[in-house]
Amino acid sequence: MPNQVEWTPDARELADLELLLSGAFHPLTGFLGAADVAEVTARGRLTDGTPWPAPVTLHLPFPVAPGDTVRLCDPEGAALAELTVTEQAETGEVAGPVKRLGTPEHGPFARLRRGPAEVRAELGDGPVLAVTSRGPLDDTVLEEIKATAVELEAATVLLLPLIFGERGPAVVRDALRAADRLRQEGAPFGVTVVAVPLAPREAPIDLELREHVAAAYGAAEHFAAPEPVEIPGPPHRRGLVLFFTGLSGSGKSTIARGVRDALLERGGRTVTYLDGDVVRRLLSKGLTFSKEDRDLNIRRIGFVAAEVARHGGLAICAPIAPYAATRAEVRAMVEEVGGVFLLVHVATPLEECERRDRKGLYAKARAGLIPAFTGISDPYEEPDDADLVIDTTDMPVEKAVAAVMNLLTSGGWIR
Ligand SMILES: Nc1ncnc2c1ncn2[C@@H]1O[C@H](COP(=O)(O)OS(=O)(=O)O)[C@@H](OP(=O)(O)O)[C@H]1O
Ligand SMILES: Nc1ncnc2c1ncn2[C@@H]1O[C@H](COP(=O)(O)OP(=O)(O)O)[C@@H](O)[C@H]1O
Incomplete structure (x- = not known):
């Protein structure tokens, strides 16, 4: 029995979908398969010889089989089209014709x-x-x-x-x-x-x-028409997200609070501090520490931070954010709205975090009382794209705060 599933494509794929459905991508009537993509990339033609300049593809993060149908929805959940799968590449890209289900109402104009x-x-x-x-x-x-x-x-x-x-x-x-x-x-x-x-x-x-x-x-x-001339605003007016990541007890909140206070003392920029505990109590209330829930927690934080950045504000976030792919998603969300994303890895080693054990959580985790505890029984993926790495083991708090402030000043993000 073929399956039917629902999926909301990303903004770029939704734009392509609209053009496929409207006929603006004529003669294309669906997303391209591997053979067409290879031919388009190499020779600017589809496999049947028709000139076509660009791969038009759709990524699905889960497996589907030929004959399955995928109901493609807009970000608000309204069904836009039905895709009948003809093939799926190992990387997840699916091919197949699309049929209109509804008029696109998402997005401006x-x-x-x-x-x-x-x-x-x-x-x-x-x-x-x-x-x-x-x-x-x-x-x-x-x-x-x-x-x-x-x-x-x-x-x-x-x-x-x-x-x-x-x-x-x-x-x-x-x-x-x-x-x-x-x-x-x-x-x-x-x-x-x-x-x-x-x-x-x-x-x-x-x-x-x-x-x-x-x-x-x-x-x-x-x-x-000629391409627009890009005149980015001065750096100290651009939206900015300062994102701390690191193990529990590494010093994220302490440094984040210090940076917030230093920024408020200086003046000149509005600051939104998305405190980890407040996030878990309000925005992410009810979420657990499973991979899915941690990812959702980070996406929610990223969404709010990107909204702050969209309006030229400065957002500080300090969750553990253990997964590299999810941190990358947040970076993309922020950059998409023209904001700057700075990642600070508070790289205090596990031994030191456990020695501090401010909340007694490591002891509980070792005793098996807290399942899936980051660093003990749950993964932490070290960033390889950090803008700043701080090991707080033998460092006074003021010095850690100064290092972050220095990062902000050196990029011109604050004056
Ligand atoms: N299983 C498990 N693993 C890790 N941490 C746990 C867990 N259970 C509760 N806590 C407490 O929750 C704080 C981390 O929450 P975060 O929202 O930052 O985590 S995550 O980014 O969603 O992974 C973290 O606080 P911080 O010490 O401020 O990092 C812990 O106190
Ligand atoms: N240089 C430093 N930077 C930040 N915290 C430090 C530093 N040196 C020692 N600490 C201590 O480490 C602990 C870090 O806890 P916290 O900031 O809540 O970490 P996290 O938010 O990463 O869980 C605090 O008790 C803090 O006083």
Whole structure:
């Protein structure tokens, strides 16, 4: 009996899924299998010879078999599509056709994210100039667009703001403003704006994919607006997550509190301290110390910290966070919103933590009274990506705090 399971793909996969379903990735109708991925990567073609620039894949962290169906849901749990599995690679990537189940409503500008068939039917006759953009359409670019449209004798200029990630809404707003301007200036062509959730790829592939999407929307010609100029804010205004990891009793909370106090004394940045105990009492109340629950605990902390960073704040977290993959997830969450993630490994050895045994937990764990205790009967994966490593064995607290403050100052994260 084939199985049916549910899965929420990540943001990039959801964007690809929407384009597969809408027909914007024509001729693709599903996620690619290993043979197609190999051919696309090596030669820019599918195995049947059709030109296609980029692998479009879906990772599932659990095994499925050919014939199984996977119900793909958005982050809010609404069913978007059904994938019928044709194969799964050893690394987890699944291939197979997708069938629409619901209209995508997650993410901004759902109303403007219309598919090629609907848009083409509305455009009528005459050449279409499609303009894809990932940043503002300034005066110079608008003049270029107008000139190209006039030369093409375009009936329509189709502005396709490519929305993905944090910058998406601003890109759509820019396209809407550009459309208003063109209309007000009495341009000799119609202007339509359609938002397209196309996740960026490396430079040449991104451009080729944009060409394909423009063609799917019926464009006779495609104009790729120049890439936005990145002007990151000054480091002391960027969102930052200071994440301590280490064994129980290693000194995480003591150093984290010291750093928080030092930052508050200095002023200049708002600080959110996600105290481990408070997290376990409120945010993660009821969670155990199983691997699943520890991971969930860390993801929750990461989610809140990333929200703080999104708004330019500084978050300090100090959980054990024993698993490298979960710490990496938090790093990715923070970086995705434009924040900086700094990992401090409080690497005080187990012997010293156990000697301190502030809460008497190690003694209990040794006596078998606390199962799955980190370092005794549960794993701790040492980070190999720490920005700072501190062994507090023979170190006064002030010195440990100073080392972290030094890290923050040297990167310009605080002034
Ligand atoms: N089984 C087991 N393993 C490890 N730790 C345990 C366990 N049971 C309770 N405690 C107490 O919980 C604190 C660790 O919680 P965390 O939320 O930081 O852990 S984790 O990141 O979710 O692994 C930890 O506190 P700290 O000493 O502040 O690290 C312990 O006091
Ligand atoms: N340099 C140091 N940094 C942090 N803690 C230290 C240091 N030297 C000794 N300690 C002591 O080690 C213990 C660490 O406990 P705690 O900060 O609660 O660790 P954790 O949060 O990692 O479980 C405290 O009793 C603290 O006084």
